[in-house]
Amino acid sequence: MAEGSTIIEEARCRTVFDSRGNETIEVEIETLGGFGSAAAPAGASKGRWEVVSYPPGGISEAVKRFREQVAPELIGLDAIQQETIDRTLIRIDGTDNFSRIGGNVAYAVSLAVAEAASTSLGIPLFQHLSGTLTRRLPFPLGNILGGGKHAGKGAPDIQEFLVSPLGAKSFREGALANIRVHKTLRSLLEKEDIPFFGGRGDEGAWAPALSNEKAFELVSKAVELVSEEVGFKIRFGIDVASSSLWDEKSGVYVYHHERSKMPGEQIDYILGKISEYKLFYVEDPLHEEDFEGFAELTRKAKDCLICGDDLFVTNVHRLKKGIESKSCNALIIKPNQVGTIIGSKETVDLAKARGYVPIFSHRSGETTDTHLAHLAIAFGCPLVKTGILGGERIAKINELLRIEEFLGEEARLAELRIG
Numbered sequence: 001m002a003e004g005s006t007i008i009e010e011a012r013c014r015t016v017f018d019s020r021g022n023e024t025i026e027v028e029i030e031t032l033g034g035f036g037s038a039a040a041p042a043g044a045s046k047g048r049w050e051v052v053s054y055p056p057g058g059i060s061e062a063v064k065r066f067r068e069q070v071a072p073e074l075i076g077l078d079a080i081q082q083e084t085i086d087r088t089l090i091r092i093d094g095t096d097n098f099s100r101i102g103g104n105v106a107y108a109v110s111l112a113v114a115e116a117a118s119t120s121l122g123i124p125l126f127q128h129l130s131g132t133l134t135r136r137l138p139f140p141l142g143n144i145l146g147g148g149k150h151a152g153k154g155a156p157d158i159q160e161f162l163v164s165p166l167g168a169k170s171f172r173e174g175a176l177a178n179i180r181v182h183k184t185l186r187s188l189l190e191k192e193d194i195p196f197f198g199g200r201g202d203e204g205a206w207a208p209a210l211s212n213e214k215a216f217e218l219v220s221k222a223v224e225l226v227s228e229e230v231g232f233k234i235r236f237g238i239d240v241a242s243s244s245l246w247d248e249k250s251g252v253y254v255y256h257h258e259r260s261k262m263p264g265e266q267i268d269y270i271l272g273k274i275s276e277y278k279l280f281y282v283e284d285p286l287h288e289e290d291f292e293g294f295a296e297l298t299r300k301a302k303d304c305l306i307c308g309d310d311l312f313v314t315n316v317h318r319l320k321k322g323i324e325s326k327s328c329n330a331l332i333i334k335p336n337q338v339g340t341i342i343g344s345k346e347t348v349d350l351a352k353a354r355g356y357v358p359i360f361s362h363r364s365g366e367t368t369d370t371h372l373a374h375l376a377i378a379f380g381c382p383l384v385k386t387g388i389l390g391g392e393r394i395a396k397i398n399e400l401l402r403i404e405e406f407l408g409e410e411a412r413l414a415e416l417r418i419g
Contacts, residue, residue, distance in 0.1 A: 005033030006079045006120045011071040013063055013108070018042055018365040019392040020202060023059050026367075027066070027108035029116040031079050036115030038371060040104035040336055041363035048288065049313045050337045051103030062102040070101060070109065079117035082129075086110055086340035098339045106339035111371050114341055124406065125371065129341070129378035136414045137171045137404055138360065138376050139164050140397065141237075141281070142178040142388035144185050144222070145215055146205035148241050149364075154209030157255045159241035161205070161219045162281065164383065167232030171404045171413065175397050177230050182206075182388045185222040192218070202364040204390035211257045220277050237281025238273070242266070243310045246287035253287075263290065267297050274304050280418055283307040283332065294327035303418055305330040305357055313337040316347045323354050330357040333381060341375070348379045357416070361385040366392040370399035377403065382414035 010030040015023045016039050026039035042053065054062045069092055077085060089109060093100045118128035126134060141164045147156030163181050168174035182205075189196050189208050201207040210218075219236055227234045245253040252260040261269055263286070270285040281304065286293040288310035298306045309332035312318045322328055331351055335344040348358045360376035362385060373396045376384040384400070387393030404411045 006031050006117055008074050008077050008079055008113070008116070011074045011109075013066045013071075013105070015059055015063065016367070018367050019390065020365045022365060024365075024367065025059065025062060025066075025102070025104045025108050027105070027112040029074070029079065029109070029112040031116050031120045034079070034116045034118070034120030036079075036112040036117070036119060038108045038111035038115065039367040039369055040107045041367055042104075042336075042365035043334070043363040048310075049315055049318055051097045051106070051339045052099040053104045054102040055100055062105050065101050066105050066109075070105065074109070074113075079113050079120060080128075082110075082114055082117070083342050085113045086342040089340060103336060103339040107336040110335070110340040110342075111369075115371065124403065125374035126377040126403065129374070130380070134377060135407060135410050136377070136380065136412050137400060138381050138384040138414050139166060139168065139416065140171065140174050140178055140388075140400075141359065141383045141385040142182070143203045143205040143239075144178075144182045144388060145210075145219055146201035146203060146207050147212075147215070148244055151201040151205075151207035152199070155201070155207045156210055156212045156215045157245060157257055158212055158215065158238050159244065160203070160239035160283075161215060161236060162239060162385070163219075163223055163234055163236045164281070165230075165232065165234045166280070166416065167227075167234070168413065169232075170411070171400050174413070175401070177226060177232075177234055178388050180230065181222050181226045181234060184226050185218060188218050188222055200389070203362070203387045204393055205388075212255070213257075216273065216277055235280040236277070237279050237283070237305070239283035239309070240270070240285045241310075242284050242286050243288045263293055267293060267300075270297060271300055274301055279304055281305045281307060281330075284309050284311065291322060291325040291327045294322070295325050298326065298328055305418055307332060307357075307359060309334075309361070312347075314344055314347050316343070316350055319347055319350055319356075323350075328356065330359055332361045332385070333358050333379065334361050334363060335375065336363065344375075345379060348381070352380070357382060359383040359385055362387060362393065362396065368392050368395045370395050372396045373399035373403060380414070382416040
């Protein structure tokens with residue numbers, strides 16, 4: 001490596017489009033010996049404690065502030081000093097939620113710099129962030145049937161029905177199994193007397209007009225059929241996205257396919273589904289401020305990951321509150337919720353230290369970037385939630401296949417304890 005090859009020489013940004021056709025920020029970083037680029041994703045159901053995506057004035061103002069305030073400060077910094085880069089972004093912004101430069105700007109800069117450093121060093125991004133001894137890949141967790149904010153009218157209230165091939169021996173074997181469940185579910189849907197035309201939601205999951213109960217039945221059947229075909233266990237779970245169902249004024253969870261539920265009834269409903277369908281994973285079963293309810297559910301649920309997304313939003317302070325109240329045993333990690341790699345890593349480290357399972361996740365409005373695959377490995381997340389179909393989802397899955405091939409015989413799937 002030539003001396004000075006990791007020093008940032010140029011920083012650019014532009015607007016591009018995400019998977020929903022919305023504009024987003026893309027940042028490019030050049031060093032003497034490398035190049036990195038990253039575009040920020042966006043969620044449909046966002047937690048209120050996430051960083052602010054853009055400053056007042058929107059994306060055009062974010063681009064302006066990048067060019068006037070951020071880029072000049074990056075020039076001359078060393079790309080391999082990730083903490084310095086991320087602390088610089090925090091200092092430039094000066095708020096606790098990136099409301100001046102925008103969380104999407106911070107995210108894109110943080111990831112682009114990390115990639116520029118890895119190309120300068122001539123090593124994969126995951127090795128730059130975690131070292132050359134890293135060997136474990138996550139199990140894929142994919143959305144096969146969607147509702148809520150990710151789908152249209154008449155779709156289930158529950159936002160995601162997810163599958164994971166926990167009995168697979170390799171990432172490739174697991175990814176193929178998830179694809180097989182996705183295709184099998186379509187066949188089952190086509191046999192039903194519903195107006196289904198093969199439509200998919202934001203994350204590539206089927207989005208039929210279907211009741212919650214029927215959705216559970218068909219997903220369970222698809223999982224059972226494919227498990228028998230491939231010869232290993234596939235499990236399924238759900239992302240309820242309960243903050244989208246919660247009506248704070250009336251104090252109930254409002255369902256369209258069934259009656260509304262009081263908080264205690266919602267807990268009983270989720271516990272019933274865990275028991276009936278042997279769910280291994282339930283994300284956001286309660287609204288984003290119900291730490292006590294999450295604690296009760298976590299205590300009562302058996303052999304199931306109770307996962308907080310909107311509850312924690314990758315924020316170390318929110319996680320500390322969850323730890324104190326014993327809410328959840330797993331959490332979603334989305335770097336754009338907190339804005340930087342270092343901020344995300346701090347949350348992951350605390351989660352692991354306190355026995356929480358960190359699950360790396362895409363957003364519903366994604367880009368074709370592949371960084372998610374590398375970060376999931378670098379952070380040691382045993383599950384990666386990255387969809388099953390769709391170009392922006394397949395990009396991450398294919399990158400994980402490339403990494404598995406790169407590691408060769410030394411590649412291993414993660415160790416995952418449930419319950």
